[in-house]
Amino acid sequence: MTWTRKHLLTIEELSAEEIMLALDTAASFKEVSTRTIKKVPALRGKTVVSLFLEPSTRTRVSFELAAKRLSADTLSITAQASSITKGETLKDTARNIEAMNADFVVLRHSAAGSPKFLADRLNASILNAGDGAHEHPTQALLDAFTIREKLGRIAGLNILILGDILFSRVARSNIWALTKLGARVTLCGPTTLVPAVFRELGVTITTRLDDALCEADVVNLLRIQHERQRKTLFPSTGEYSRLFGLSRERFRLTKPDVLIMHPGPINRGVEIASEVADCPRSVILEQVTNGVAVRMAALFLLNGVQNRIAQGVPPETLQPRENSVSPPGESDLVADATA
């Protein structure tokens, strides 16, 4: 399997084989971050611009680290520190960034579809770092990577996604990735936040949290996305926590080898008890570690396609096997001697 995409916009559009290629590529890059010199030359001379128009800690920092570890030049723009506060549009901001010859734009934006909007208008490769409640593809890839790394497989696992599904881009991208890879995905949360229409994505919906916890191999918790809710969809945070929070008592219902996951930021005492967040079954910080490897993989694969196009191969003729990008070879993983 080889990679032919110039942009990473959604998990929905990826095949299971493409997702597995991204995970295998990330596995090759994970070791780089454990070296004394955490750098390989794969993106030397390339420029990666992070355009984060919504707050972020994990995604912004790990994309920046990933780009630096691939030897790219990086810069980061946030909404508050940009001319967007003076009324400049997203398109104009991005076109100005591209006029400075950026090769990659990593975009986080509150509007669903904004990465596609830029991909249709710019020459740079666009990476979706979260667009509204739509998708967060690299989060789903790092979640799938972590599950495969810890449990050895994804197909056939029972994966419970618990919390605010309706407003969660993480939930949507996870559902696409995990169902494509053969997992059984169950959603649980307040009925107002878990609409029945999600069944069309091939998942099970339940309100029987205790039963779902007993059966789960993985519990992926989501926080309440207050920033996207325009009205109150449940009585109070306290009631949410009592009915749907993963308390110490509820944690006792889970399998002994269950994985506890959360994309972060966590709200201790709301969707997850502190003791559960910090217990040995929690892989929340390992997810963060794996995020760097997954984002290195995403940049590496897109860069390979960019290089093919620069060599004169028209994007529409990029075909698997002939002109597309394979996982990193030994030369891609040699330490950058100039670092």
Ligand code: CP
């Ligand atoms: N998981 C995640 O997207 O976290 P940040 O908002 O901190 O990037």
